[in-house]
Structures are given as structure tokens and as C-alpha cells.
Amino acid sequence: MNVKNLSQRLSAAREAAEARGDSFYPGPSRIHLASFPPKERWDDWVELDSKAWPKRVEKRYMLVPTTCFNCESACGLLAYVDRDSLEVKKFEGNPEHPGSRGRNCAKGPATINQVTDPDRILYPLKRAGRRGEGKWERISWDEALDTVSSRIREAMQEGRHDEVMYHVGRPGEDGFTERLMAAWGVDGHNSHTNICSSGARAGYQLWCGIDRPSPDHAGAEVMLLVSAHLETGHYFNPHAQRIIEAKHRGAKLIVLDTRLSNTATHADFWLATQPGSEAAVLLSIANYLLQNDLYDRAYVERWWNWHEYLEAVHPGLEPTFENFESMLKAEYESYTFEFAAAESGIDAATLRQVAETVSTAGTRLATHNWRSAAAGNEGGWQVSRTLFLLNALLGAVATPGGLYPNAWNKFVPRPIYLPRHPEYWNELTWPVEFPLAMNELSFLLPHLVKERQGRLDVYFSRVYNPLWTNPDGFSWIEMLTDETKVGLHVALTPTWNESAYFADLVLPMGHSSERHDIHSYETHDGQWIGFRQPVLRAAKERLGEEVTDTRQVNPGEVWEENEFWLDLSWRIDPDGSLGIRPFVESKKNPGTRLTVDEYYGFIFENSVPGLPEKAAAEDLEPLEYMRRYGAYEVASGIGKVYEQEVPAAELEDVAVDPYGRAYTRAAAPPPLNVVPTGAPEGDSDGRRPVGVIVGDKVLKGFPTPSGKLEFYSSTVAAWGWPEYAIPTYIKSHVHPERMAADQKVLISTFRLPVQIHTRSANAKWLDEIAHTNPLWLHTQDAAPLGVETGDLVRVETEIGYFVVKAWVTEGIKPGVVACSHHMGRWKLREGEGQPQLMATARLDRQGADWSLKQTKGVKPYASSDPDTSRIWWTDAGVHQNMTFPVHPDPISGMHCWHQAVRVIRAEAGDRYGDISVDTAKSHQVYKEWLTKTRSAHDVSPDGTRRPMWLIRPVKPVKKAYALPEK
Numbered sequence: 011m012n013v014k015n016l017s018q019r020l021s022a023a024r025e026a027a028e029a030r031g032d033s034f035y036p037g038p039s040r041i042h043l044a045s046f047p048p049k050e051r052w053d054d055w056v057e058l059d060s061k062a063w064p065k066r067v068e069k070r071y072m073l074v075p076t077t078c079f080n081c082e083s084a085c086g087l088l089a090y091v092d093r094d095s096l097e098v099k100k101f102e103g104n105p106e107h108p109g110s111r112g113r114n115c116a117k118g119p120a121t122i123n124q125v126t127d128p129d130r131i132l133y134p135l136k137r138a139g140r141r142g143e144g145k146w147e148r149i150s151w152d153e154a155l156d157t158v159s160s161r162i163r164e165a166m167q168e169g170r171h172d173e174v175m176y177h178v179g180r181p182g183e184d185g186f187t188e189r190l191m192a193a194w195g196v197d198g199h200n201s202h203t204n205i206c207s208s209g210a211r212a213g214y215q216l217w218c219g220i221d222r223p224s225p226d227h228a229g230a231e232v233m234l235l236v237s238a239h240l241e242t243g244h245y246f247n248p249h250a251q252r253i254i255e256a257k258h259r260g261a262k263l264i265v266l267d268t269r270l271s272n273t274a275t276h277a278d279f280w281l282a283t284q285p286g287s288e289a290a291v292l293l294s295i296a297n298y299l300l301q302n303d304l305y306d307r308a309y310v311e312r313w314w315n316w317h318e319y320l321e322a323v324h325p326g327l328e329p330t331f332e333n334f335e336s337m338l339k340a341e342y343e344s345y346t347f348e349f350a351a352a353e354s355g356i357d358a359a360t361l362r363q364v365a366e367t368v369s370t371a372g373t374r375l376a377t378h379n380w381r382s383a384a385a386g387n388e389g390g391w392q393v394s395r396t397l398f399l400l401n402a403l404l405g406a407v408a409t410p411g412g413l414y415p416n417a418w419n420k421f422v423p424r425p426i427y428l429p430r431h432p433e434y435w436n437e438l439t440w441p442v443e444f445p446l447a448m449n450e451l452s453f454l455l456p457h458l459v460k461e462r463q464g465r466l467d468v469y470f471s472r473v474y475n476p477l478w479t480n481p482d483g484f485s486w487i488e489m490l491t492d493e494t495k496v497g498l499h500v501a502l503t504p505t506w507n508e509s510a511y512f513a514d515l516v517l518p519m520g521h522s523s524e525r526h527d528i529h530s531y532e533t534h535d536g537q538w539i540g541f542r543q544p545v546l547r548a549a550k551e552r553l554g555e556e557v558t559d560t561r562q563v564n565p566g567e568v569w570e571e572n573e574f575w576l577d578l579s580w581r582i583d584p585d586g587s588l589g590i591r592p593f594v595e596s597k598k599n600p601g602t603r604l605t606v607d608e609y610y611g612f613i614f615e616n617s618v619p620g621l622p623e624k625a626a627a628e629d630l631e632p633l634e635y636m637r638r639y640g641a642y643e644v645a646s647g648i649g650k651v652y653e654q655e656v657p658a659a660e661l662e663d664v665a666v667d668p669y670g671r672a673y674t675r676a677a678a679p680p681p682l683n684v685v686p687t688g689a690p691e692g693d694s695d696g697r698r699p700v701g702v703i704v705g706d707k708v709l710k711g712f713p714t715p716s717g718k719l720e721f722y723s724s725t726v727a728a729w730g731w732p733e734y735a736i737p738t739y740i741k742s743h744v745h746p747e748r749m750a751a752d753q754k755v756l757i758s759t760f761r762l763p764v765q766i767h768t769r770s771a772n773a774k775w776l777d778e779i780a781h782t783n784p785l786w787l788h789t790q791d792a793a794p795l796g797v798e799t800g801d802l803v804r805v806e807t808e809i810g811y812f813v814v815k816a817w818v819t820e821g822i823k824p825g826v827v828a829c830s831h832h833m834g835r836w837k838l839r840e841g842e843g844q845p846q847l848m849a850t851a852r853l854d855r856q857g858a859d860w861s862l863k864q865t866k867g868v869k870p871y872a873s874s875d876p877d878t879s880r881i882w883w884t885d886a887g888v889h890q891n892m893t894f895p896v897h898p899d900p901i902s903g904m905h906c907w908h909q910a911v912r913v914i915r916a917e918a919g920d921r922y923g924d925i926s927v928d929t930a931k932s933h934q935v936y937k938e939w940l941t942k943t944r945s946a947h948d949v950s951p952d953g954t955r956r957p958m959w960l961i962r963p964v965k966p967v968k969k970a971y972a973l974p975e976k
């Protein structure tokens with residue numbers, strides 16, 4: 011399909027819709043949303059009360075935008091605020107949002123369940139008994155802030171900066187807290203990313219210097235997905251709607267997923283691959299393109315760093331492109347369809363058909379891998395690397411219908427203050443054994459603390475439930491209950507969770523409609539910025555009232571994090587001696603604390619191109635505009651940023667390396683094949699890449715060491731892994747060769763489309779839809795066990811077992827079992843936690859032997875919400891993650907989630923939900939995986955801990971990168 015045909019089809023579809031009388035919402039969503047309230051009527055929107063039917067009773071609403079917080083997509087929501095009572099009555103989509111375009115998944119409207127949750131935490135709480143004993147007393151925010159701030163101040167004054175750690179689950183915002191940690195001068199940012207997406211990120215970053223993909227599904231001819239994108243994948247709703255649009259126009263959908271996911275049910279080709287074989291399948295497609303000359307030669311010659319490859323791998327060859335092509339074909343010729351078939355279990359003829367389909371995509375190949383195979387397998391980072399190889403072969407990079415590096419499809423505004431760079435390096439999050447890890451080794455924390463005598467004086471868990479979400483949860487309990495290891499655990503959370511039970515302070519934070527944040531994500535080829543806000547604050551301000559603190563409008567004393575962090579920082583450094591205060595001080599009123607209005611007002615006024623003018627056209631200030639509409643489209647149709655010429659003004663006094671990489675300053679370029687670029691901002695080195703010479707021009711290129719697409723990663727080679735420097739296939743830790751005959755692969759990473767990690771246990775609409783996680787078991791595997799759907803089975807891992815119900819199905823590959831994420835929530839006492847989806851459980855320990863046994867299921871209960879007495883389900887699922895040991899990938903640092911397990915019939919005495927684990931064994935597995943790593947002490951080419959150009963959420967100063975003594 012050429013471009014002309016595609017656009018003809020698009021306009022034909024539009025004309026047909028118009029002929030049917032459909033109309034298109036005129037705002038940035040630009041889609042058929044005829045029934046959406048036009049923005050001109052958002053102040054006073056009238057609807058008939060459905061509950062009053064057949065009477066015609068009018069309800070009057072003020073519609074106030076905010077942003078959903080229930081996954082990373084950050085879709086727009088409109089809060090329907092009752093004009094009489096000033097209560098939020100419901101949430102629907104915001105048609106002014108360019109990413110979600112007025113649409114939401116079930117979790118968006120269910121925000122109202124979270125806001126009205128009768129069991130939510132409304133006041134700051136301090137533990138009143140032993141840690142974990144479940145006794146709490148209400149305290150004031152002042153007491154909480156003073157307790158935390160004095161402790162942090164003391165740690166900093168005593169040089170114990172490493173003892174302050176902020177551990178985030180769902181960030182839900184772009185950079186506010188990262189900058190705050192940097193402003194505190196601590197290397198204390200710890201994210202959940204290495205149990206989530208680091209595997210995929212590593213593959214993308216090594217290719218193009220940017221760690222996330224942005225596929226333009228809407229314009230694609232062929233979509234190739236390695237994940238469950240139509241239900242639970244990354245940017246779920248924004249991507250799902252665009253995938254379906256493309257399908258409606260006739261685009262082909264190829265899905266690699268071992269389970270018959272919702273996405274797979276929509277696929278033209280569903281490839282139920284053996285877990286871990288995905289890269290082999292992708293390389294067989296690449297090989298087909300190569301051996302049949304179906305790739306874009308000119309693109310490869312222009313944009314791949316093939317010179318580097320030849321010099322490093324074939325130094326004797328003349329560095330011509332023709333020689334490179336020969337070597338390239340030779341590199342991949344063994345990846346035949348037959349080889350991939352043997353690895354994946356997909357027949358060679360089907361693989362050929364898939365490859366032929368991919369070859370027809372041209373530059374309209376939209377591919378995406380996130381979590382899934384990249385998060386399941388040792389070497390999973392090669393899944394995204396081999397997937398991107400297909401785009402790089404076809405030249406489908408930043409093309410309509412192709413794949414963009416995400417940084418070009420998101421917009422990050424400059425904040426009011428840029429933070430400093432911490433002078434410290436925290437070994438508990440960035441251990442020296444993992445110099446190439448994409449993110450913090452967060453899931454190893456209990457082991458690192460145990461093994462390296464680490465200590466956390468103040469540990470914040472923030473919208474995160476580490477002991478439940480991470481593998482090896484009992485080791486987390488051991489750490490969190492040990493006051494010599496964790497001095498003060500502060501849980502910042504809107505709802506009760508299993509980790510909060512083991513906190514010292516539980517501080518209530520707002521949901522989507524109760525807090526400020528900004529975000530911008532790569533939902534399509536455009537750039538937008540969204541604004542989350544406390545909707546009642548915005549509503550009251552529209553009515554002329556002044557609100558100075560979000561607690562004035564939130565339920566109970568629920569706060570927002572922005573104001574909390576600003577206040578806490580102000581108290582940590584009352585006299586400015588720690589250098590923190592300048593980052594949280596008002597510019598308008600020096601000597602006073604920065605307010606959220608000033609913080610966001612500055613950004614919208616000074617850092618978002620075109621927004622002040624757009625606002626002025628409606629006689630609004632930029633902040634007022636964002637409070638009114640919730641989102642702003644900064645640009646659309648970004649195109650090939652890497653082909654843009656570098657302005658001449660930036661090219662004075664540059665140095666150029668032998669591959670054409672141009673650097674600022676006339677300093678000598680770095681030596682070849684050694685990581686050359688990216689000193690932290692503000693560092694005295696100052697040498698920065700500005701572009702790359704291509705032909706006779708200096709183009710922007712990619713933010714990689716070479717400026718080109720890095721088929722050959724000099725970084726990976728120089729840091730001890732030359733065998734993995736090009737896209738290749740690494741056999742997984744669950745490869746059949748590594749498993750015993752009676753073992754099966756357990757896939758534990760898939761989500762349920764209507765649950766929100768561990769924040770939806772009291773979202774009643776969602777719970778009613780999904781409240782269990784049976785083990786998917788193929789009929790062929792169930793028969794020899796004599797197991798039928800509903801029977802109890804025991805799933806044995808390396809460190810213990812869990813007992814779960816079987817679901818016998820043909821929707822999964824034989825030899826593989828699967829159990830979904832989200833389920834198995836528990837509480838230790840009646841009356842605590844989130845009773846709508848938490849079973850009551852008993853926790854027992856004998857030395858390193860731990861067990862968790864469910865004693866009561868979910869049941870109806872009386873509360874301020876009459877629906878809680880109508881709860882009909884009893885099941886809450888099984889907490890499988892506790893039985894998994896840690897599996898850190900030696901390169902990406904990603905936890906490799908897949909487990910080699912034995913599935914047997916439940917034994918006498920086994921009960922549903924039983925969990926048993928030996929934490930001594932789990933520490934042993936940790937040590938075994940540590941032996942796979944190549945420490946920076948042994949491989950660093952330049953005496954640093956980590957390649958400086960690699961992304962890091964908070965980058966310390968350059969001197970902190972120096973390798974410590976062994």
C-alpha cells in the first residue's frame with residue numbers, strides 16, 4: 011500500500027462517516043465523538059438524571075478536566091461536578107485530550123470508585139504497636155512532616171545521604187519527584203522499572219539512544235506486537251484505539267503471545283511462541299528480508315553504524331558497505347524459518363507467511379514490545395533489539411506508520427528550577443555488578459541490604475507495594491520489619507496495601523482528581539502535555555473561591571504529593587544550609603515556599619510553545635487554560651528529527667571523530683569503541699555531541715555514541731559483552747534445554763485489563779468484573795494430572811510453592827502455564843486493608859521458612875457504600891509473586907519473571923491460596939544469578955562504574971561515576 015492509497019482510504023472513511031451524518035469533534039481528538047459535551051458548555055452541562063426515569067429530572071454539572079492515574083497512559087478524564095452539591099458524580103473521557111481523544115478503558119471511569127472508597131486512608135497515621143502489628147493512631151500532618159524532615163536533615167548533616175530512599179511504583183508524573191531528589195542532593199531515587207520494562211528499554215536504548223518506542227499504529231500497514239496491547243499493553247487505550255483504526259482500514263496485525271490474549275484474538279497472525287524464543291522468530295524474519303534483498307539498502311547505508319561494526323568485528327575487511335552487507339547476511343543466515351520453528355514451536359510455513367507480510371510494510375511497519383517477552387526472559391532485552399532491527403532494515407523509523415523513538419513524541423517542559431546533580435552514588439540501587447543496568451536494581455534491595463550491611467534511615471514507598479509486587483516478598487517482610495535495616499518507612503499511598511502494613515507512617519495521597527501533575531507520553535506521532543489537577547479546587551476557583559492548599563478540597567486530610575514534597579523540603583532545610591531551600595522557594599515572593607500555582611504557572615507560561623498564545627485567544631492565562639481544558643497539543647506530525655540539519659550556529663568549534671560524530675568544543679573526540687558522550691548536565695567536562703556527518707551535512711542524528719542507529723553497540727562490546735553487541739538471540743533461563751522434563755514455564759506477567767496493580771482492590775466495578783487468577787493449563791497438560799477446571803493444583807518454584815485453582819483451556823501453548831498479575835491481595839486482620847478484594851491471611855515464620863495461608867475469603871460488609879453489602883464474590887486470587895526468587899538479567903538488570911515450575915495436584919492439607927517459601931533458598935538463588943554478571947571492576951574500559959551516556963533517572967556528578975575501591 012503506498013502513501014497515496016492510504017490517504018485515499020482515510021479520506022474515503024471520513025467521507026463515508028460524514029455521509030452517514032456522523033460528525034467529528036472539532037478539538038484535538040479529531041475523531042467521531044458527536045455526543046461529547048462541546049467545551050463551550052463545560053461550565054453548565056445539563057443531563058437528565060437516569061435514575062429518575064421516567065421523570066425528566068435535569069442534573070447540572072460543571073465539567074472539570076483531569077488525568078487518569080490508573081496506568082501510564084495518562085488519558086484525559088472529565089469530572090462531572092454537581093453544581094448544587096459540588097460533589098464529583100462521575101468521570102468520563104476528555105475529548106480535548108490529543109492522546110486518549112475522549113476515550114477511556116474501564117479503569118478511567120472507575121476512578122469514582124476510588125474517590126468514594128469507604129475504606130480509603132483519609133488521615134496521616136503513625137504506627138502504635140510493633141511494626142506490622144496493625145495498630146495505628148491518627149496524627150497531624152505537622153507531626154508527620156516534622157518527624158520525617160528532622161530525620162532526613164540529620165542524615166544529611168551526618169553525611170548519610172545514602173540512607174534516604176524514595177521508591178516509586180506508578181510515577182504518574184513527569185520528573186517532579188526525580189528533580190526533587192536531585193535537589194535534596196541524594197542518589198535516592200529508586201523505581202520499579204527493573205521489574206517492569208527495563209528489558210525492553212535496553213534494546214531500544216542501545217539501538218537509538220532513546221529507551222522507549224512510539225509506534226504510529228494509526229498509519230501502519232503492518233503492526234507487529236510482542237505484548238498484549240489491546241488489553242493491557244503499554245499506552246493501552248491510546249494505542250488500542252489506534253490499532254483498531256488501522257485494522258478497520260485493512261492493516262495487518264501480527265501478535266506474538268503465548269496466551270490467547272484479547273490482542274491475539276484480533277490478530278491476523280497469532281504466534282503462540284515458546285516463551286523465550288521470540289528473538290529467534292524475529293531474527294528469522296530479519297534473515298528473510300536480508301537474504302531476499304527486501305530491506306532498504308540506502309537507509310541502512312545512511313543510518314546504521316556499519317563502519318564501527320566492520321572495524322571492530324572484521325578489521326581486515328575493506329570498510330565498504332558492500333562488505334558490510336555480505337557480513338550482515340552471514341551473521342543472520344543461520345536464523346532460518348526452520349531454526350525459528352524448532353525454537354518457537356511455530357511451523358516454518360507460518361513464519362514465512364509472517365515474514366512475507368512484514369516485507370510488504372515498507373516504512374509503515376509499527377512494532378512494539380514492552381514487558382512481555384522482554385520482561386520474562388534472561389536476555390529478554392534482545393527481543394526489543396531484534397524487533398527494532400526489522401524497523402531499521404525497512405527504514406521504518408520515524409516515518410508515518412512506523413516507529414518513533416519516544417522522546418520525539420513527548421514534550422518535557424523546562425521547570426522553574428533545574429536541580430543540581432547529587433554527589434553520591436548509591437550502591438544499594440546501582441550495584442557495581444550491573445554497569446549496563448537500565449534502571450535501579452530495586453527488586454534486589456533486601457538482598458543487597460542484607461549482604462552489604464546497607465541501611466535505610468528513611469525509606470519512602472510511594473504508590474508502590476514492594477513486598478507484594480516484587481518477587482520474593484517474604485525477603486521484603488524480613489527487611490521491612492528489621493528496624494536496624496529500615497529506620498523509618500513512610501508509605502505515601504491513597505489506599506492500604508501489604509507494604510503499608512509494615513510502615514511507620516502511612517500518609518494519604520490523592521487519586522486522579524485530587525492532585526496536580528503534568529505528563530506527556532508517546533501515544534502517537536505528536537506531542538502533547540496533560541495536566542492532572544484537584545478538580546474541586548479548579549471548580550471552586552471557577553466559582554471565584556480561593557483555594558491555597560489541596561487539603562481544603564480533598565476528602566479527610568488527603569493531600570497531594572506536590573504540596574507535600576514542597577513542604578517537606580522546606581522543613582528539611584529551614585535555614586538553607588543544606589542547599590535545598592532555593593529549589594522550593596517562590597521566585598515571586600522570595601522567602602516563602604513555592605506554590606503549585608507558581609510552579610505550574612511558570613511552566614505553562616514559559617516552557618510550552620504556543621500555549622500562552624492559545625490561552626490568550628480565549629482571554630485566559632496559560633494556567634487557567636490548562637485548568638479549563640486539561641491538555642494541550644504542542645505539535646503533531648513530528649517526522650524524522652534525526653534527518654534535521656544542525657543549525658550552523660551550533661557548529662562552531664566542533665571536533666569530529668573518525669565516524670563523523672561531531673562534538674562541541676575543539677576537544678579531542680573520545681577513543682574509538684569507548685563510550686564517549688553524555689557527561690551529566692552541569693558537569694565541568696562539557697563536551698557534548700551535536701550531530702553526525704551524513705553525506706556533506708551535519709544532521710541531528712540519534713543520541714547514541716555514534717550518532718547513528720547502533721546495529722553494533724560499542725558500549726555493550728566495551729563493557730564486557732562483545733558477543734551480544736549486535737541484535738542476537740540469547741537462550742532464556744527457561745529455554746527447554748535448561749529445564750527438567752517435568753517442568754513447565756510459568757508466565758506470571760500478564761495483567762488483567764480492569765485491574766490497577768495494587769490500587770484497585772476497592773474499585774468495586776472492577777472487582778466485580780475480575781477477582782481471581784486461575785492457572786491457565788492446556789488440556790494436554792491437565793489430562794495426565796487428572797485436573798479439571800476448578801481443581802486445586804500446587805505450583806512449585808525454586809523457593810517454594812503456591813496453591814491455586816486450575817483453568818483448563820486451549821488458549822495457551824501446551825507445556826506453558828500462566829497466572830495473571832494483580833490478584834492474591836491479602837490482609838492480616840479483619841477490618842483492615844481493602845476488604846473488597848483482599849482475603850484475610852495468616853502469616854507464619856520459622857527461621858527462613860515462611861507461609862501465608864488464607865483464612866477467610868472476601869465477604870459482604872457494612873459501610874457507607876451500600877454496595878459493599880452486596881458483594882457476591884469470595885475469591886481474591888493467589889499471591890504468586892511471593893514464591894518467585896529474584897532473577898536479575900546480567901546486562902539489562904531486568905528481573906526475568908518467567909519461572910520454571912512443576913505443576914502437581916494439590917496435596918492433602920493444601921488449601922486455596924497457600925503459599926510457602928524458604929528465604930534462605932531465595933538468597934541462594936540471588937547469589938547464583940549474581941555470578942552471571944560481569945562487574946564494572948572487571949570490565950569497565952575507563953575506570954567508571956557505568957557508561958555515562960546511558961540514561962539514569964537521576965544522574966550524579968561525573969566524579970561519582972568513578973569506580974570505588976574493590
Ligand code: SF4
Nearest residue numbers: 078081085115118247
Ligand atoms: S488506559 Fe485506562 S487506566 Fe490507563 S490512563 Fe487510560 S483510562 Fe486510565
